[in-house]
Amino acid sequence: MVRISIPTLPPPPLIPLINPLSSLTLKEAASHTASFLQRGKGKTLVVTGAGISVDSGIRAYRGDDGRYTNPNYRPVYYSELVDPSEKGEDFRKRYWSRGYLGWPPVRDAQPNPLHYSLAATMWLGLAKEIITQNVDGLHDKASPYTPEETKRRILHLHGSLHLVHCKNGHVVPRDEFQEVLTKLNPSWKSFAEEAFATGTQPRTNPDGDVDLQGVSYDSFKVPTCKECDAIMKPNVVFFGESISEEVKNRAFKAVEASSQLLILGTSLATYSAFRMIKQALSSVPPKPILLISTGPSRADGLEGLEKIEMEAGPVLKLALEGLARGVVEKGDPVLKRLRESGVVKRPMGDD
Ligand SMILES: [Zn+2]
CATH class of the missing domain: 3.40.50.1220 (TPP-binding domain)
Incomplete structure (x- = not known):
């Protein structure tokens, strides 16, 4: 398995390599x-x-010097995203609220x-x-x-951000899932539109997540699979x-x-x-x-x-x-x- x-990079060699x-x-x-x-x-x-x-x-994860371009970046782990407990639900709120704002720039790239x-x-x-x-x-x-x-x-x-799926193999296009998120979270739609209009969108990470500080995810509603009610996740391989x-x-x-x-x-x-x-x-x-x-x-x-x-x-x-x-x-x-x-x-x- x-x-x-x-990812981590090994420290640079003491004597520079001859290339x-x-x-x-x-x-x-x-x-x-x-x-x-x-x-x-x-x-x-x-x-x-x-x-x-x-x-x-x-944006790439790493700059030219090999360091993370966003030092505060802390991705959601697989075990957290699919954890059925209330704690897991908090991670899903965080992931999908940020992903809600992060999807349009990736979709339109x-x-x-x-x-x-x-x-x-x-x-x-x-x-x-x-x-x-x-x-x-x-x-x-x-x-x-x-x-x-x-x-x-x-x-x-x-994997690909363009699809979302549950563990039982029900797949929906990300755009369709985005529409469901919009319907469930109308205030986030206004937030996204205002950010777009004023050019203050949060920066998007390459996995479609965004940096969002000082915003509460508590009220964000995350839908489950419409076929079987299981937890949904994007069709990308998460850390872990x-x-x-x-x-x-x-x-x-x-x-x-x-x-x-x-x-x-x-x-x-x-x-x-x-x-x-x-x-x-x-x-x-x-x-x-x-x-x-x-x-x-x-x-x-x-x-x-x-x-x-x-x-x-x-x-x-x-x-x-x-x-x-x-x-x-x-x-x-x-x-x-x-x-x-x-x-x-x-x-x-x-x-
Ligand atoms: Zn399902």
């Missing part, structure tokens, strides 16, 4: 990434984390150019699948494939909760079938992600890994892992320019759209 625990890729220019980094993708022969597995959604307005570049990487046949730690659904929004094909190509390691065997096996098989890993925007602090690195590096022969991310990561210094310490977006976009040239000349409209799409909207309050 693997449980998600609050041969640390002094590359953007052009050199792009050219290195392009060669890496070509060597993968279409079997590169892409792994992404919170860093790639920051340009879509969703749009893919940034990097999400589209990764979609283009698949479209060009350079990668087959993306495994993401993000629960924001932005890879799905950028996908050029049918919903069924998108499900085959994008694995949500930690296990990843399902199905998802775990699919991730294992994806690493096994891949020729190499391209990892973007993550410190690999959660074990579920780090385990894929260990699996790739202990394969015979070891599968090469290229990590493009800013800030320290749990995998820094591992033999067989290369790291480009840059924002992944511009590197991949430039890398694709060369890789896509032949296809663009043939006038592929999907590829053209993927290469021109994406909006950059940094999180509120970040400079």
Whole structure:
């Protein structure tokens, strides 16, 4: 059983590691990434984390120095959320009142150019699948494939905020659940509207939770499952909760079938992600890994892992320019759209 625990990073080494890729220019980094993708022969597995959604307005847990961007952040644990006692009900009030305010920004977030570049990487046949730690659904929004094909190509390691379910398998879309919350809590609706109108929305964490201080959750009404009256929870893996065997096996098989890993925007602090690195590096022969991310990561210094310490977006976009040239000349409209799409909207309050 693997449980998600609050991620921690090991302390930095006393002697800084020598990274041969640390002094590359953007052009050199792009050219290195392009060669890496070509060597993968279409079997590169892409792994992404919170860093790639920051340009879509969703704040990462960690800043460039590896520290939590919100030092007061204390997530609700799985055992607390599903605790049937009154104490559990208090946690559910806290979680869903904050989640009520945190959902609209996640729902409305749009893919940034990097999400589209990764979609283009698949479209060009350079990668087959993306495994993401993000629960924001932005890879799905950028996908050029049918919903069924998108499900085959994008694995949500930690679930998705777009669905809510009970333990008996009754699932409702998050938007529908949001409407029920609105009906039960009209004063929170006014609070949310006023905050939106005055631009004073609380900051949203990547799991859809918000920072809310000096507000009482006591009066917040939390609905149970309309089919069976059980406790509802979002379809995301909470701290202290296990990843399902199905998802775990699919991730294992994806690493096994891949020729190499391209990892973007993550410190690999959660074990579920780090385990894929260990699996790739202990394969015979070891599968090469290229990590493009800013800030320290749990995998820094591992033999067989290369790291480009840059924002992944511009590197991949430039890398694709060369890789896509032949296809663009043939006038592929999907590829053209993927290469021109994406909006950059940094999180509120970040400079
Ligand atoms: Zn139910």
